[in-house]
Amino acid sequence: MHPFTYAPVADAAGAAARALAGAQFIAGGTDMLQLLQENLVQPQELADLNGLGLAGITEEQDGALRLGALTRLQKAADDPLLRERCAVAAEALAASASPMVRHMATLGGNLLQRTRCLYFRDVSTPCNKRQPGSGCSALEGENRHNAILGGSEHCIAVQPSDLPVALVALDAEVLIQGAGGAERWVPVEGFHRLPGDTPEIETVMQPGDIILAIRIPAHATRWRSHYVKARDRASFAWALCSAAVALRLDEEGRVAELRVAAGGVATKPWRLMRVEQELLGHRLDRDRVRLAAVWASEGAVTRPGNAYKAPLLQHTVERAILELGGLA
Ligand SMILES: Cc1cc2nc3c(=O)[nH]c(=O)nc-3n(C[C@H](O)[C@H](O)[C@H](O)COP(=O)(O)OP(=O)(O)OC[C@H]3O[C@@H](n4cnc5c(N)ncnc54)[C@H](O)[C@@H]3O)c2cc1C
Ligand code: SF4
Known part of the structure; x- marks a missing residue:
């Protein structure tokens, strides 16, 4: 594993500055630690987001539900408000991973989970997503787990997270704080990108961006x-x-x-x-x-x-x- 330093961050502005200087964020670490072990990412620093106070599920005045990005999957799956008003999200979370992983993993990290494509995870094989221009081993190789929709001649990797599928059905949005401090809402439906000829670009996230929360609109909580x-x-x-x-x-x-x-x-x-x-x-x-x-x-x-x-x-x-x- 590539050597790196580790530092908790206390506020979003500080976290963004660290990211712009080459740090990568860690929340629950359930995907990040695998990426580090497999040498798929080699950051100089890991900036720990857990001190940002972004955990918890609350109801907004208009009846919308706000899910903090650092909420653990298990906490959300067990949340009475979510279970009662947005069953699809609670069920998707309960069907994600194992209990041990769900107690560590966070909602924000789940949206950013990298693909499970075998070749992406194996640095000895060509993979356009990991190394642009190197080729796609899955097109003619082992592709039992790969995509039948939304693929391109450059990549057919599946986005593997359960939660965003439920969030698309619920018309939900993601709250992102940009490196300059400005906040923006992005529909979950538009958060992940099609691979096209740039499969290495997976989401609309920009350098220094932090996911703060997910919002399920009031109308969807009545479905x-x-x-x-x-x-x-x-x-x-x-x-x-x-x-x-x-x-x-x-x-x-x-x-x-x-x-x-x-x-x-x-x-x-x-x-x-x-x-x-x-x-x-x-x-x-x-x-x-x-x-x-x-x-x-x-x-x-x-x-x-x-x-x-x-x-x-x-x-x-x-x-x-x-x-x-x-x-x-
Ligand atoms: C054995 C196993 C089985 C699994 N099965 C499933 C499954 O069935 N379904 C499923 O959906 N998932 C599954 N997962 C994946 C798991 O749900 C994800 O790894 C987890 O949700 C990622 O969240 P995390 O907090 O651990 O993210 P981390 O590993 O800490 O981070 C993941 C990525 O997100 C970034 N990041 C994290 N939080 C933020 C934030 N707030 N703002 C900006 N960037 C951020 C990190 O920099 C990193 O790039 C499984 C994982 C394991 C290990
Ligand atoms: S499908 Fe995508 S992730 Fe998998 S080998 Fe091809 S380019 Fe890499």
Whole structure:
């Protein structure tokens, strides 16, 4: 491991200055320590954000929920407000990692988790994300866990976090403080970037940026919602495929508002707008949901190793909507 110094930071301005001088942030450390061990990052300094006082979940005056970036995944999964009003987020968190990891990992760190692509994690192989221009080993190699949506000829790595998939369904935003101190809100749906020809650029984060909080708007806290995750083992594993659904029915039982997002199958949390359109204005029934869910894999580009993800995605989306609608 490359030698580095470690220093806690007491305020966001100081943290930003350290980052601009070459430090990298650490929160729960559950991804950062692996990146360091695998020599994927080699910072001169680790700036510890845990002293910033950014933990906790609160309700804002208008009914929105504010989730501090340093809140631990387990704390959030157990939070009564989140469980009651945003079930999809609490369920996604409870299905993330193992209990031990969830007690360390933070919400902000989860949004920035790096891909689990085998080749990204193995410095002896070509990888455009790790070393731009070196090639993509996954295109013709082992790609069982790679993306079928949102990929490019340069990268098909999955963004592996569960929480942002739920947050896209909940229309949530991320509060980022820039290096100069200015704060900005970014929709979670626009937070991660498609790989295109620059797969090394994964999010809209700029040098010195700090995630302060996540906000789930008041209207989304009134929706019913649900998360379904398909994975290799029940104890803990990253998603092979997941579906997050948030829904409001009108007084006659018709779908008035619906957001559907998928994880584990795409290079970023993937909103399934065509599935939403197929169901908006209709009563939910099994046939309609099954036919709508077929659209989930629209535009998928599959390879022999990951072709199974297209039908798995359709089934996962169908199951999530049926379970939420009480039709399963
Ligand atoms: C065995 C195992 C299984 C796992 N399974 C899952 C799973 O099923 N689903 C899932 O979603 N995740 C899973 N994870 C990943 C885990 O959830 C993430 O590693 C974790 O959420 C990252 O949060 P952290 O606080 O530990 O981040 P760190 O490792 O401390 O940091 C991660 C990155 O975020 C940056 N960062 C952290 N906080 C901030 C901030 N506030 N502002 C700016 N930058 C910041 C750091 O600089 C670093 O680049 C698993 C991890 C392990 C080890
Ligand atoms: S899919 Fe992306 S992360 Fe994986 S080897 Fe190719 S370029 Fe690297």
